[in-house]
Amino acid sequence: MAEAAAKLKGGRLCSICNDRRPALKRPKTLEQICRECFYTVFEDEIHNVIVENQLFKPGERIAIGASGGKDSTVLAYVLSELNRRHNYGLDLFLLSVDEGITGYRDDSLETVKRNEIQYGLPLKVVSYKELYGWTMDEIVKLIGLKNNCTFCGVFRRQALDRGAALLKVDKLVTGHNADDIAETVLLNILRGDIARLSRCTSIITGEDGPIPRCKPFKYTYEKEIVIYPFCWLDYFSTECIYSPNAYRGFAREFIKDLERMRPRAILDIIKSGEDFRISASTKMPEQGNCERCGYISSQKWCKACVLLEGLNRGLPKLGIGRSRGLNNEQNKDMKLTDGTKSMQSKQCGTLDF
Amino acid sequence: MESLSQTIRPGAVNFKSGIPNNNFIEEVLLCANLKLLAMQLTLEFGGGLELLCNSLKIHKVNVDPQDGEKLTMKHLLAWVRTNLIKERPEMFMKGDSVRPGVLVLINDCDWELSEQLDTVLEEDDVVVFISTLHGG
Ligand SMILES: [Zn+2]
Numbered sequence: 198m199a200e201a202a203a204k205l206k207g208g209r210l211c212s213i214c215n216d217r218r219p220a221l222k223r224p225k226t227l228e229q230i231c232r233e234c235f236y237t238v239f240e241d242e243i244h245n246v247i248v249e250n251q252l253f254k255p256g257e258r259i260a261i262g263a264s265g266g267k268d269s270t271v272l273a274y275v276l277s278e279l280n281r282r283h284n285y286g287l288d289l290f291l292l293s294v295d296e297g298i299t300g301y302r303d304d305s306l307e308t309v310k311r312n313e314i315q316y317g318l319p320l321k322v323v324s325y326k327e328l329y330g331w332t333m334d335e336i337v338k339l340i341g342l343k344n345n346c347t348f349c350g351v352f353r354r355q356a357l358d359r360g361a362a363l364l365k366v367d368k369l370v371t372g373h374n375a376d377d378i379a380e381t382v383l384l385n386i387l388r389g390d391i392a393r394l395s396r397c398t399s400i401i402t403g404e405d406g407p408i409p410r411c412k413p414f415k416y417t418y419e420k421e422i423v424i425y426p427f428c429w430l431d432y433f434s435t436e437c438i439y440s441p442n443a444y445r446g447f448a449r450e451f452i453k454d455l456e457r458m459r460p461r462a463i464l465d466i467i468k469s470g471e472d473f474r475i476s477a478s479t480k481m482p483e484q485g486n487c488e489r490c491g492y493i494s495s496q497k498w499c500k501a502c503v504l505l506e507g508l509n510r511g512l513p514k515l516g517i518g519r520s521r522g523l524n525n526e527q528n529k530d531m532k533l534t535d536g537t538k539s540m541q542s543k544q545c546g547t548l549d550f
Numbered sequence: 551m552e553s554l555s556q557t558i559r560p561g562a563v564n565f566k567s568g569i570p571n572n573n574f575i576e577e578v579l580l581c582a583n584l585k586l587l588a589m590q591l592t593l594e595f596g597g598g599l600e601l602l603c604n605s606l607k608i609h610k611v612n613v614d615p616q617d618g619e620k621l622t623m624k625h626l627l628a629w630v631r632t633n634l635i636k637e638r639p640e641m642f643m644k645g646d647s648v649r650p651g652v653l654v655l656i657n658d659c660d661w662e663l664s665e666q667l668d669t670v671l672e673e674d675d676v677v678v679f680i681s682t683l684h685g686g
């Protein structure tokens with residue numbers, strides 16, 4: 198549109214091509230660049246992250262966790278472009294979870310179905326109903342709106358793994374961006390969750406498990422992900438109607454406030470998370486397998502099985518609250534918070550690592 | 551009501567002539583205190599912000615310049631808050647600026663490249679607000 202009407206400070210040109218007028222300020226570098234150069238650096242940076250971290254091998258089958266939201270939609274688009282352009286030799290699939298949330302998930306699944314056609318990527322949808330016998334609507338009807346995000350988060354994580362297994366993929370990629378990761382670092386520090394803190398900044402996780410996960414957008418700012426598809430990608434933007442997670446909301450707002458004052462803050466927080474060293478005296482939970490369903494778990498039963506048992510026995514509070522019993526101190530703490538207004542430790546799954 | 555008939559006209563012409571998504575376009579005319587000087591702007595809300603203003607993405611509006619002279623972004627934001635935002639204004643604004651995490655594009659250009667709140671708007675400018683805070 199009206200380029201002549203741009204209200205730029207001074208008469209500066211794009212700091213990359215030195216030819217066109219800039220259209221945005223990159224938060225990462227503070228460079229002022231034009232739209233054309235932005236598309237190029239945005240895609241090139243993600244390609245470099247993929248190559249430097251050896252995220253993929255030729256011939257691999259890769260599932261893209263697709264929610265219909267901006268991050269996963271941009272990820273699906275960029276990844277299929279890069280796969281073509283740089284001959285990664287990947288077989289890409291879209292994988293969506295249907296939580297059974299009327300109105301919210303119906304609409305976002307429609308978006309994913311359009312993406313399936315637009316990008317020519319086969320789509321697999323797994324539903325809570327078929328995996329667990331319960332939809333989120335049914336769960337909320339039973340337990341109310343208080344702890345529903347515990348279910349949502351735990352179930353979604355497993356659902357993605359199970360869907361990935363059904364697709365027989367080698368890896369699962371998710372659209373977590375730099376802002377998401379900075380926020381998770383902060384939350385894990387606030388919760389004293391050392392196990393998650395050390396895991397949440399890794400670009401690949403679960404390499405010892407059946408399906409490793411990776412995050413090609415680890416260094417990509419949310420601002421750029423939102424501007425990238427501006428006007429032309431088809432994505433869905435409504436918050437999960439069951440996610441009243443105020444605590445995470447505050448952390449997010451804090452990150453955005455920091456970004457406004459100093460955009461590098463986001464990358465610095467990720468760096469801090471990476472540089473944390475875990476002292477030898479901190480006991481890490483041992484990973485085993487759930488005796489019931491075989492899913493990876495540090496307890497006898499995995500969290501999903503505990504929650505399901507509660508639902509099916511009509512005791513939906515079972516398994517809600519903190520159950521990472523690292524030591525007695527924390528068990529005490531758990532008894533104190535359990536049943537009262539516990540700080541929701543798992544939430545609406547998209548941000549759970 | 552003489553001023554009303556004067557001011558519907560420019561809005562109506564533009565309504566037919568440009569912009570795709572005609573269905574979403576709402577014309578907001580501030581009949582009561584509209585002066586001849588009122589500036590016509592196109593405001594677009596995205597990333598979930600449209601939910602705060604009747605689920606309409608595109609609004610064609612006429613806004614009075616402050617002191618009958620210039621219209622700055624700061625003034626426009628206050629105007630939007632009063633006239634367009636129907637619920638949860640805290641999702642859109644913080645203090646007298648947009649909430650951090652809301653992107654602002656003026657004529658397709660990141661407002662961080664211009665004077666932000668002090669940017670002076672002109673007739674037919676297009677201002678886009680996109681929230682980055684919804685959905686992954
Ligand atoms: Zn350029």
Ligand SMILES: [Zn+2]
Nearest residue numbers: 487490499502
């Ligand atoms: Zn299990």
Ligand SMILES: [Zn+2]
Nearest residue numbers: 349437439545
């Ligand atoms: Zn949820």
